[in-house]
Amino acid sequence: MTCHDARELFSARVDEALTAEERASLDAHLAGCGDCRRELDRFRRTVALLHGVAPVRAPAGFVDRVLEAARPGPWRTRLLQRLFWPLPVKLPLHAAAVALIAVTAVYLYEHAPEVREAARPPAPPSPTVEAPRQEPPRKEAPRAAPPPVLAPGGRQGVAPSTPAPPPPAPEVQLKKERAFDTGDVAPPEREVKPSGPAESPPLPEARSDTSAERAKSLARPAAPPRVADQAAPVGRVSGRLAVGDRDTADRALGELLARMGGVEVGRRQEAGGVVVEILLPGVAYAEFAEGLARIGRWQPDAVPGELPAQVRLALRLTD
Amino acid sequence: MREPSPADESGLVARLRAGEARAFEELVTAYQHRVFGVAVRMLGNGAEAEEVAQEVFLRVHRAIGEFRGEAKLSTWLYAITSRLCLSRLGGGERRLGREGEETLTRLRNGRADPAAELERGELEAALHRAIAELPEDRRLVVVLRDLEGLAYEEIAGVLDLPVGTVRSRLHRARMDLKDKLERFFP
Numbered sequence: 001m002t003c004h005d006a007r008e009l010f011s012a013r014v015d016e017a018l019t020a021e022e023r024a025s026l027d028a029h030l031a032g033c034g035d036c037r038r039e040l041d042r043f044r045r046t047v048a049l050l051h052g053v054a055p056v057r058a059p060a061g062f063v064d065r066v067l068e069a070a071r072p073g074p075w076r077t078r079l080l081q082r083l084f085w086p087l088p089v090k091l092p093l094h095a096a097a098v099a100l101i102a103v104t105a106v107y108l109y110e111h112a113p114e115v116r117e118a119a120r121p122p123a124p125p126s127p128t129v130e131a132p133r134q135e136p137p138r139k140e141a142p143r144a145a146p147p148p149v150l151a152p153g154g155r156q157g158v159a160p161s162t163p164a165p166p167p168p169a170p171e172v173q174l175k176k177e178r179a180f181d182t183g184d185v186a187p188p189e190r191e192v193k194p195s196g197p198a199e200s201p202p203l204p205e206a207r208s209d210t211s212a213e214r215a216k217s218l219a220r221p222a223a224p225p226r227v228a229d230q231a232a233p234v235g236r237v238s239g240r241l242a243v244g245d246r247d248t249a250d251r252a253l254g255e256l257l258a259r260m261g262g263v264e265v266g267r268r269q270e271a272g273g274v275v276v277e278i279l280l281p282g283v284a285y286a287e288f289a290e291g292l293a294r295i296g297r298w299q300p301d302a303v304p305g306e307l308p309a310q311v312r313l314a315l316r317l318t319d
Numbered sequence: 320m321r322e323p324s325p326a327d328e329s330g331l332v333a334r335l336r337a338g339e340a341r342a343f344e345e346l347v348t349a350y351q352h353r354v355f356g357v358a359v360r361m362l363g364n365g366a367e368a369e370e371v372a373q374e375v376f377l378r379v380h381r382a383i384g385e386f387r388g389e390a391k392l393s394t395w396l397y398a399i400t401s402r403l404c405l406s407r408l409g410g411g412e413r414r415l416g417r418e419g420e421e422t423l424t425r426l427r428n429g430r431a432d433p434a435a436e437l438e439r440g441e442l443e444a445a446l447h448r449a450i451a452e453l454p455e456d457r458r459l460v461v462v463l464r465d466l467e468g469l470a471y472e473e474i475a476g477v478l479d480l481p482v483g484t485v486r487s488r489l490h491r492a493r494m495d496l497k498d499k500l501e502r503f504f505p
Contacts, residue, residue, distance in 0.1 A: 011490035017471065042504045046497040049446055050465035058355035059369060063347045066373050070343060070380045 001029040006036050010043045235282060235307045238314040243296035246274070246317060253317075256291040260284040265312075273318035282307035328392050335383045347376050350393065353467060354400050360462045361404040363451060371407060375399045390476055397469070397477040401459055408455050442503050449499040457492035464489050 006029040012018045013026060030037050084090045108115050243249035253276070257264060261284055266277035280288055285307050292298035292315075334342035354375050359368035378399055379386075386395055450458060463469045463477060464485075471489075475482045497504075 007494075008490065011493055012486060014493075015471075017486070042497050042501070043493065045504050046500055047465060047493060049442070049500070050461065050493075050496070053443075053446070053466055055352065055466075056356035056359055058351040058372065059365065062351050062355065062369065062372070063344065065369075066347045066351075066376045067340075067344055069373055070377055 001025050003029075003033060003036050006030065006033070007039060010040055013040070014044055014047050235311045236314075237285070237300060237302070237307075237311050238316070239292075239298060239300035240273075240316045240318055241292055241296045241298050242318050244319075246319060249295050249317065252295045253292075253315075256288065256295065260288045260291070262288065262313075270316070273316045276315045276317055278313040278315055280311045280313055282309050282311050285311050285313075288313075329388065332383070332386060332388060332392060335379075343376075343380055346379065346392075350376075350396050353393070354396055357397065357400045357462055357467060358404055360450065360466060361401075361455070361459060362407060367407065371400065371403045374403060391473070394473055394476050397463065397467075397473075398479075401463075401477055405455060405459070442500070445500055445503065446496070449496050452499070453492055453495055457488050457495065460485060460488040461492040461496070465493075 006026055009018060009022060009026050013023070018026065030040065084094075109119065241249070241253075254264075256262075257278065257280075260280060262278050262280035264276055265279050268275050268277075289298060289300065331342055331346060335346060351372065355368055355372040358371040358375075359365055362368050362371065375396060379396065386392070450461065453461065459478070460474060463474045464471070469477070471482050471485050474480075474485045474489075478485070
């Protein structure tokens with residue numbers, strides 16, 4: 001046995017963990033090696049020193065502090081711990097779950113039209129056209145039974161009537177505006193232009209016989225979003241549409257309105273033509289204007305730079 | 320409080336599993352010094368050692384249902400303590416410094432008379448410094464064997480190592496200490 005081999009056994013020798021054979025070999029080496037005997041002596045004293053180290057005691061109050069810490073906290077704390085503890089495990093799981101939900105939501109939104117429809121913000125309660133009232137009878141405006149037409153024209157409503165009434169007086173126009181304003185869709189202030197004799201009947205507007213047909217076509221389910229379904233505010237646009245044949249243009253205008261999701265909310269006779277009041281989605285205005293240009297010569301008076309959700313268009317139809 | 324006997328230990332474990340608050344208090348009282356002792360000798364900082372020791376008992380409190388009873392309760396406690404200490408030490412970057420030596424001296428129990436204390440003071444300081452300078456894996460084996468008095472097999476269970484590895488580490492650690500304390504042994 002070499003000195004190196006002998007010293008490798010010192011630890012087991014001190015702990016009395018050598019086999020009888022190992023011990024015999026070691027003792028034989030030690031008997032003839034003074035260096036290893038001295039080395040073993042130092043080794044023993046080192047281990048004895050370690051064994052003599054006094055034990056350490058936990059600080060006073062340690063048990064109480066542990067018991068306090070082990071006491072179950074309020075249910076919120078326990079719930080949070082259960083949900084988020086241990087953080088390195090739970091946080092990535094939660095993040096992955098949120099990402100999965102987000103991806104699923106986007107996928108469903110893009111691939112399921114009904115989900116897209118459901119996600120659309122609810123439309124304000126749209127004013128509907130009141131049925132022709134039996135009382136009080138309005139002798140100024142005998143009305144035909146109109147089809148149900150959505151019109152944001154307020155509580156006065158918009159009803160087709162057969163004869164074209166005389167042009168309204170400024171006061172009548174104001175009344176119409178107020179009636180419009182009392183609806184859920186409130187238009188901004190509008191300049192009132194005197195456009196006819198003061199004795200005009202207070203009927204809001206009259207429509208030709210073809211209005212009923214146009215209204216029916218407007219009520220088709222395939223039509224684009226109706227202006228009545230959209231929210232305020234309303235922008236003002238006016239202009240002149242010069243046409244060759246007014247009846248043909250009128251029909252074309254009705255079809256264009258139906259296509260664009262607009263609605264005719266009033267019509268009055270003025271000097272030099274008929275003024276058709278139209279309510280139109282702002283986004284459809286540009287295409288609507290192009291359609292007007294195809295019907296006749298369309299000259300807008302002024303068009304606001306940015307159109308709001310709805311546009312009220314006063315279209316003067318002239319020959 | 321002394322460490323419970325095997326019969327007492329199985330009863331204690333059963334009561335802990337049943338959620339008996341008194342049983343947990345008995346457990347902490349019985350093992351507080353041993354758990355804290357290992358922690359403070361490994362970490363060298365009393366406050367940090369108390370944090371670790373508290374965490375050891377809280378883990379036992381939470382996970383007593385997972386204790387299968389194949390090993391001694393003390394082995395389980397030492398295993399948790401060792402893992403937490405090694406985790407805190409974070410791969411061997413930290414060493415016990417003067418603060419650790421002072422902490423150990425302050426925490427020692429059963430002081431000798433002042434004259435003997437003065438005589439042994441330098442040697443003890445050198446010993447604590449030498450322990451602190453050991454690599455963590457060797458220090459842990461020395462602490463468990465020579466300061467806590469665990470058998471080789473129990474240390475192997477605590478550290479989940481073969482007994483041969485425990486013997487080898489212990490021998491290297493003791494040889495390191497002998498070399499560092501050479502000047503005190505003419």
